[in-house]
Amino acid sequence: MSHELAVSGLSVRYGGSVAVADAGLTFPGGKISAVVGPNGAGKSSLLLAAYGSVPATGRVTLDGEDVSGLGAAGRARRGLALVPQGRQIFARLTVRENLQVMADTLGLPGEEVETALDRFPILRERRRALAGVLSGGEQQMLAVSRALMGSPRALLLDEMSTGLAPLIVAELMDTARRLAEQGTVVVVVEPSISAIRDRLDRGYVLLRGRASEAIDGGRDLDAEYQRAMGVTAPRPPHGAAHDTVSPGGAR
Ligand SMILES: Nc1ncnc2c1ncn2[C@@H]1O[C@H](COP(=O)(O)OP(=O)(O)OP(=O)(O)O)[C@@H](O)[C@H]1O
Numbered sequence: 001m002s003h004e005l006a007v008s009g010l011s012v013r014y015g016g017s018v019a020v021a022d023a024g025l026t027f028p029g030g031k032i033s034a035v036v037g038p039n040g041a042g043k044s045s046l047l048l049a050a051y052g053s054v055p056a057t058g059r060v061t062l063d064g065e066d067v068s069g070l071g072a073a074g075r076a077r078r079g080l081a082l083v084p085q086g087r088q089i090f091a092r093l094t095v096r097e098n099l100q101v102m103a104d105t106l107g108l109p110g111e112e113v114e115t116a117l118d119r120f121p122i123l124r125e126r127r128r129a130l131a132g133v134l135s136g137g138e139q140q141m142l143a144v145s146r147a148l149m150g151s152p153r154a155l156l157l158d159e160m161s162t163g164l165a166p167l168i169v170a171e172l173m174d175t176a177r178r179l180a181e182q183g184t185v186v187v188v189v190e191p192s193i194s195a196i197r198d199r200l201d202r203g204y205v206l207l208r209g210r211a212s213e214a215i216d217g218g219r220d221l222d223a224e225y226q227r228a229m230g231v232t233a234p235r236p237p238h239g240a241a242h243d244t245v246s247p248g249g250a251r
Contacts, residue, residue, distance in 0.1 A: 002183035004029060004061075005060075005187070006061045007025050007049070008024045008061075012042065023206075025211055025214070027154065027187050029154075029180070032199060033203045034200045034202075034221060035047075035188075035204050037225075038229065043159075043189045043206055046189075046211075047156045048084075051075060051082040052074070073105075076150075078153075080152060080154050081154065082156045082158065083147045083160060089131045089146070091131055093130070093131055094130055095117070095126050116145045116149050120175075140168070141168075144157070148179070152184065154184065160172055162191075169196065173196060176188065177199070180201075196218070197218035202221065205225045
């Protein structure tokens with residue numbers, strides 16, 4: 001079954017400043033969607049608001065069910081999962097203990113911990129290691145595997161690829177693709193998608209809290225983002241030379 005996550009009229013305010021302004025975005029299962037925007041555009045705020053861990057106005061629906069009235073724990077139990085920026089694993093617990101905490105939180109049986117350890121071979125190998133001593137890529141795999149416990153309907157990945165080697169990013173994107181093929185909603189949020197654009201199906205550009213229309217195709221999404229940031233000149237008329245301007249306009 002293919003799932004769907006949608007937000008409409010979603011706004012996030014911190015005191016007097018607006019981080020997300022009246023956003024309306026739809027994330028269908030079966031596809032890898034991206035939200036791309038520069039630092040401070042409101043990407044994390046958007047994800048956290050969808051997940052229910054920052055106060056927001058507007059509506060969030062999962063498979064048509066309005067979950068706006070639920071907190072993060074309630075939304076997690078409905079099948080929404082978030083890998084937050086910075087991963088937020090428990091550094092002083094072992095890999096296995098980190099997974100056990102999630103199993104306990106969601107009331108899952110012990111076998112789920114074994115399944116989570118098997119999701120990436122390195123996790124089983126390092127199951128007794130303290131999570132704090134894992135490499136960045138290993139920590140990200142732990143965070144992703146933990147988020148997948150309980151088979152969520154929608155997985156939100158906040159800056160998953162930051163600081164990771166291309167091979168690790170490729171492995172994580174393979175996992176994302178397998179999930180999407182099973183109908184799971186997969187949303188990746190990144191300040192740059194140049195390295196992964198061929199792995200993306202669609203997405204939105206977010207600038208100063210405002211989202212674009214949905215854009216199909218990772219390459220078109222990246223091109224639109226570059227254009228919006230002033231990195232690439234608008235596509236010239238047919239037959240004319242294609243100028244590339246300096247990236248000085250980008251933040
Ligand atoms: N807890 C907070 N309190 C006050 N302002 C905040 C808070 N969190 C974020 N902001 C502000 O909201 C705006 C959007 O921040 P947000 O972290 O959502 O952007 P982002 O696109 O995820 O940025 P980055 O790529 O740097 O992580 C920024 O101006 C930021 O300073």
